[in-house]
Amino acid sequence: MDAAAAPTVADRIERELERLILTGEYPPGAHINENALATRLGVSRAPVREACRLLQRAGLVRIVPNQGAYVHALSLPEIVELFDVRACLGRLAGQQAAASIERSGRQELHALIAAMDAASSAADAERYIDLNITFHATLYAATGNGRLALLDAQMGKELRIYRRYGLEFGGGLAMSNSEHRALLAAIERGDCDAAGAQLEKHIQNGRDRFIRAMSATGKLVLKDVRAIKSSRKRA
Numbered sequence: 001m002d003a004a005a006a007p008t009v010a011d012r013i014e015r016e017l018e019r020l021i022l023t024g025e026y027p028p029g030a031h032i033n034e035n036a037l038a039t040r041l042g043v044s045r046a047p048v049r050e051a052c053r054l055l056q057r058a059g060l061v062r063i064v065p066n067q068g069a070y071v072h073a074l075s076l077p078e079i080v081e082l083f084d085v086r087a088c089l090g091r092l093a094g095q096q097a098a099a100s101i102e103r104s105g106r107q108e109l110h111a112l113i114a115a116m117d118a119a120s121s122a123a124d125a126e127r128y129i130d131l132n133i134t135f136h137a138t139l140y141a142a143t144g145n146g147r148l149a150l151l152d153a154q155m156g157k158e159l160r161i162y163r164r165y166g167l168e169f170g171g172g173l174a175m176s177n178s179e180h181r182a183l184l185a186a187i188e189r190g191d192c193d194a195a196g197a198q199l200e201k202h203i204q205n206g207r208d209r210f211i212r213a214m215s216a217t218g219k220l221v222l223k224d225v226r227a228i229k230s231s232r233k234r235a
Contacts, residue, residue: 017052028073028161033068034069059072076211079162086203097139113177113181117177120174123173132176176202
């Protein structure tokens, strides 16, 4: 392996800290104790500090001067904004995937949908979420648009902690996978417009499922949702 391409200790710590954040072990707003994490991972504080800086650029960590690093906690409007931007880019991704996907890509998407059906039937949300991430990554890879795939992956990481609420709530797993099947059907027909519309709507539905789940579980106040809708109408 080229020494220049070899992962550094900070790279390894970055991946591990990202995993801890995305799996919810470090929830939004949590303080990242550099000393404790360094001891846990058997390293000095320096690579932990560097990993925090790298994840700050990725939008997962917030560094407060003289206080330390925290898992970035998004506000409800910020979460909705991310969903909305992702939905708009999803329309382009659906169109491009329908135009360029190969047979192997279609087969992989079919297999992932079947696996997600099994996870949904078993009420295994963690398994479903992992498969769902792979499904979307496979779909975006099929577009042949690397920049689009990178943008979606970045936004997906910022939203991952929050999206699980919508997926786990009120039959969200089965509903989400039904939308995957409709999307794949449009892609297989080569209907670019329909595939783009299906993926955009799928992401918008995920946003709405998240808001309903947060409202029903008391994790957000309904008036906040009304305020967002009202501000959109005025705009």
